[in-house]
Amino acid sequence: MKLKISIIIATFNSGKTLKQTLDSIRYQTYKNIELIIIDGLSSDDTLDIIKEYSDVVTKCISEKDSGIYEAFNKGIKIATGDYICFIGSDDCYIDYNVFENIIVDFNSSCDMFSYPIVCIDEESGNEYVHSNNITKEDILTGNMLPHPGIFVKTQIMKKYMFNEKNKIISDYEFxxxxxxxxxxxxxxxxxVAYFSNSGVSNSMFNSELWKSGILEHLILYKNLELEQKYFFKYLNQVFKYEDIESIKYLVMLLMKRILKKFKLINIIKRLIRINKKHRCGLKYCRWCDRYGE
Structure with a gap:
């Protein structure tokens, strides 16, 4: 009997990007897939798009929730597949053979499988591989495996669930x-997946969300009684990254001012658009300006 995979998507006003996500699932060659969508009472055309893909959407719940982790937990509770995975409503699978290719890996007795993902910058279309090549020590010091590239046995997900008290680190806590x-x-x-890198994380330094992340890590490390060295290593990484991003921001700001002064900004934008690196074979891809058959 073929293994069943449960895909869980949390949506909220996701109308601009959701079609691409669902389209990448509709044409998968591996068909024993259960697609669960948990919507937070969207007010745009999200629910209309979900209806349009009723041939591939197995279950949809639309009701108010406290955030993405409550939505994920709702999906986990009703999942009936052998394995569970999560994908964002602005992300998509890399081709139509993803599940056909990875299902052979699940013959192993292992409970969790990890794969890299490809991150795409929404503005430039440039892409890079987010590697999963990290050690347990790396994870202990705050590094996270790419979430859309994780496939977990359903019984394991139902055992741990996600901590709904956290705002941003519950996938890491799990x-x-x-x-x-x-x-x-x-x-x-x-x-296995294309991940939309909108740059939100790069703009959150010193914000309330950024502070929440540090506090949540501190509480988690304390609750798990981990050695203090792991928290300090995590902090060291955070502030090193902030310094690098601050320098990058200042350089970019300076470049934009120079380009604007010499009226070159529109030319550069067009060149970036023409020479963007992302190319794929999906029927529907906003980064390739291709919108179905």
């Missing part, structure tokens, strides 16, 4: 608790 309890991850090196 991973950390799983590893501390002796969980094993099987790593593979082929990318």
């Amino acid at each position: 991973l950390l608790r799983y590893l501390i309890d002796g969980g094993v991850i099987e790593y593979h090196d082929y990318s």
